[in-house]
Amino acid sequence: xxxxxxxxxxxxxxxxxxxxxxxxxxxxxxxxxxxxxxxxxxxxxxxxxxxxxxxxxxxxxxxxxxxxxxxxxxxxxxxxxxxxxxxxxxxxxxxxxxxxxxxxxxxxxxxxxxxxxxxxxxxxxxxxxxxxxxxxxxxxxxxxxxxxxxxxxxxxxxxxxxxxxxxxxxxxxxxxxxxxxxxxxxxxxxxxxxxxxxxxxxxxxxxxxxxxxxxxxxxxxxxxxxxxxxxxxxxxxxxxxxxxxxxxxxxxxxxxxxxxxxxxxxxxxxxxxxxxxxxxxxxxxxxxxxxxxxxxxxxxxxxxxxxxx
Amino acid sequence: xxxxxxxxxxxxxxxxxxxxxxxxxxxxxxxxxxxxxxxxxxxxxxxxxxxxxxxxxxxxxxxxxxxxxxxxxxxxxxxxxxxxxxxxxxxxxxxxxxxxxxxxxxxxxxxxxxxxxxxxxxxxxxxxxxxxxxxxxxxxxxxxxxxxxxxxxxxxxxxxxxxxxxxxxxxxxxxxxxxxxxxxxxxxxxxxxxxxxxxxxxxxxxxxxxxxxxxxxxxxxxxxxxxxxxxxxxxxxxxxxxxxxxxxxxxxxxxxxxxxxxxxxxxxxxxxxxxxxxxxxxxxxxxxxxxxxxxxxxxxxxxxxxxxxxxxxxxxxxxxxxxxxxxxxxxxxxxxxxxxxxxxxxxx
Numbered sequence: 001x002x003x004x005x006x007x008x009x010x011x012x013x014x015x016x017x018x019x020x021x022x023x024x025x026x027x028x029x030x031x032x033x034x035x036x037x038x039x040x041x042x043x044x045x046x047x048x049x050x051x052x053x054x055x056x057x058x059x060x061x062x063x064x065x066x067x068x069x070x071x072x073x074x075x076x077x078x079x080x081x082x083x084x085x086x087x088x089x090x091x092x093x094x095x096x097x098x099x100x101x102x103x104x105x106x107x108x109x110x111x112x113x114x115x116x117x118x119x120x121x122x123x124x125x126x127x128x129x130x131x132x133x134x135x136x137x138x139x140x141x142x143x144x145x146x147x148x149x150x151x152x153x154x155x156x157x158x159x160x161x162x163x164x165x166x167x168x169x170x171x172x173x174x175x176x177x178x179x180x181x182x183x184x185x186x187x188x189x190x191x192x193x194x195x196x197x198x199x200x201x202x203x204x205x206x207x208x209x210x211x212x213x214x215x216x217x218x219x220x221x222x223x224x225x226x227x228x229x230x231x232x233x234x235x236x237x238x239x240x241x242x243x244x245x246x247x248x249x250x251x252x253x254x255x256x257x258x259x260x261x262x263x264x265x266x267x268x269x270x271x272x273x274x275x276x277x278x279x280x281x282x283x284x285x286x287x288x289x290x291x292x293x294x295x296x297x298x299x300x301x302x303x304x305x306x307x308x309x
Numbered sequence: 310x311x312x313x314x315x316x317x318x319x320x321x322x323x324x325x326x327x328x329x330x331x332x333x334x335x336x337x338x339x340x341x342x343x344x345x346x347x348x349x350x351x352x353x354x355x356x357x358x359x360x361x362x363x364x365x366x367x368x369x370x371x372x373x374x375x376x377x378x379x380x381x382x383x384x385x386x387x388x389x390x391x392x393x394x395x396x397x398x399x400x401x402x403x404x405x406x407x408x409x410x411x412x413x414x415x416x417x418x419x420x421x422x423x424x425x426x427x428x429x430x431x432x433x434x435x436x437x438x439x440x441x442x443x444x445x446x447x448x449x450x451x452x453x454x455x456x457x458x459x460x461x462x463x464x465x466x467x468x469x470x471x472x473x474x475x476x477x478x479x480x481x482x483x484x485x486x487x488x489x490x491x492x493x494x495x496x497x498x499x500x501x502x503x504x505x506x507x508x509x510x511x512x513x514x515x516x517x518x519x520x521x522x523x524x525x526x527x528x529x530x531x532x533x534x535x536x537x538x539x540x541x542x543x544x545x546x547x548x549x550x551x552x553x554x555x556x557x558x559x560x561x562x563x564x565x566x567x568x569x570x571x572x573x574x575x576x577x578x579x580x581x582x583x584x585x586x587x588x589x590x591x592x593x594x595x596x597x598x599x600x601x602x603x604x605x606x607x608x609x610x611x612x613x614x615x616x617x618x619x620x621x622x623x624x625x626x627x628x629x630x631x632x633x634x635x636x637x638x639x640x641x642x643x644x645x646x647x648x649x650x651x652x653x654x655x656x657x
Binding site for chain 1: 447564637638
């Protein structure tokens with residue numbers, strides 16, 4: 001399904017027709033499709049758990065990052081999670097926090113300082129520690145303030161009837177709890193029991209990329225499985241001023257489920273003792289396992305690999 | 310959803326008698342444990358967190374000391390449920406009910422309204438804490454608290470449905486006239502031990518027949534394993550505080566939308582009572598013995614445990630099963646820290 005050239009989050013919310021939700025979310029086709037997807041995922045999870053040995057007490061836990069890496073480069077999926085906090089990551093967290101503040105306190109445009117205070121209030125110490133090591137808040141890359149301002153300018157005032165919820169947790173237990181797929185949405189609007197359809201909103205500090213699209217699909221799948229209705233759309237608001245709106249139809253959820261099924265198969269073989277496959281690519285440049293990965297170390301961008309005439 | 314006693318033989322036969330037996334048995338046990346203490350014990354507060362910690366790893370629980378046993382204080386995270394309950398309670402009481410019941414609440418607005426209208430510095434409970442935030446103009450913490458409270462309300466309403474089930478009463482709510490509804494129990498007058506129910510709501514009136522249920526809402530949880538254990542504790546704590554055993558404990562989960570109903574029977578009450586007694590035992594033992602490898606119970610919690618560095622069972626677990634995370638092995642690179650930030654592969 002092509003990504004529709006977006007209008008804006010505000011335009012989408014204005015366009016949503018409440019009456020259309022019943023047609024999109026409650027029809028027997030959609031309900032049947034969701035039942036089929038749930039059955040597919042549970043069957044795949046049971047098969048993988050039989051291979052991987054997971055149990056409800058020691059389950060396989062899949063989040064968007066793990067699913068993505070299991071498909072892209074299984075070895076990378078096994079890297080320890082304590083990755084170095086970079087300026088890029090910190091900038092992303094600040095922009096993300098600014099979007100949440102803009103939702104929670106619509107009467108006041110978020111600032112970088114307010115976003116940093118919000119992060120501290122939520123117990124997130126990564127950003128504060130990173131900046132403290134570099135001399136304080138002044139060490140924040142200067143472009144972050146511009147991104148926050150862009151985002152604040154584009155962020156709509158959201159009608160309370162949309163039930164805005166930031167950092168909404170969603171989780172699906174499969175195979176009797178031996179497999180857990182979970183996520184935490186930047187922002188979820190609507191959905192049961194409101195009369196409006198759900199809209200998943202993700203905020204990206206950098207540029208939009210295809211991986212973000214797959215992440216959004218996974219979140220849509222989890223919301224659909226939880227609520228029994230698919231979201232109307234996944235909206236990715238990018239701090240460069242662009243917005244991607246992707247309508248969610250059963251086929252999109254099917255694609256997302258197929259990705260999870262494939263990730264389960266890969267995870268099962270790894271847990272059973274098979275070596276994790278390595279698939280070098282542009283991601284190798286930032287991979288923490290690269291120093292010990294011959295394939296990753298040997299990988300070159302296409303331009304570098306070209307022999308000059 | 311109505312809390313009706315099951316007619317198929319499940320559950321306790323005599324709700325008041327079951328609660329009385331639990332109270333008597335626990336009073337005897339706790340009295341004996343306290344009598345064996347080397348010195349008087351002060352302020353043992355037994356809530357769900359303490360019960361879970363003591364059961365999970367007694368060694369870690371004892372080692373936590375006073376700093377780890379008490380309430381950690383209000384934060385955006387710890388206040389989310391309390392603010393959510395208070396705000397929803399106010400909405401239910403303030404709403405001019407149209408036919409069919411109060412309007413569907415808009416969670417964020419309900420929370421913002423409560424924060425604006427029902428809080429003041431010096432007020433009891435979480436209302437006072439939010440009042441202090443307002444006085445300090447700490448908008449960031451208020452926003453983070455509102456986010457957590459909003460998730461709580463949205464989760465409760467989504468899982469339980471709207472209108473809320475008939476007979477549902479929110480518990481542990483801070484109202485203008487002071488905290489109310491929290492079921493607490495003391496084994497004896499002036500006892501150092503307080504057992505507190507953490508239930509969020511009650512379904513049905515507390516009567517001698519026990520035809521009511523306690524409701525616990527969890528916005529998110531790592532998995533389903535904790536559901537039955539939480540229900541077990543709340544069944545016992547509720548029976549102690551209310552003097553009547555509930556018919557059931559309903560545990561709702563916001564992240565999955567699940568609603569688990571655990572029927573309260575004699576075995577559930579006994580298991581919950583044992584969790585409570587274990588907290589008192591460990592607090593008494595902590596007077597002479599803090600950390601002890603003998604009863605350390607390694608688990609994923611070892612990753613964040615202050616004792617892990619010198620805990621042989623924990624160290625062994627971290628070097629063994631603990632090397633896996635989320636069901637997959639973990640790979641580390643010895644040189645990763647020095648080279649992870651390299652943008653592209655070297656060409657030399």
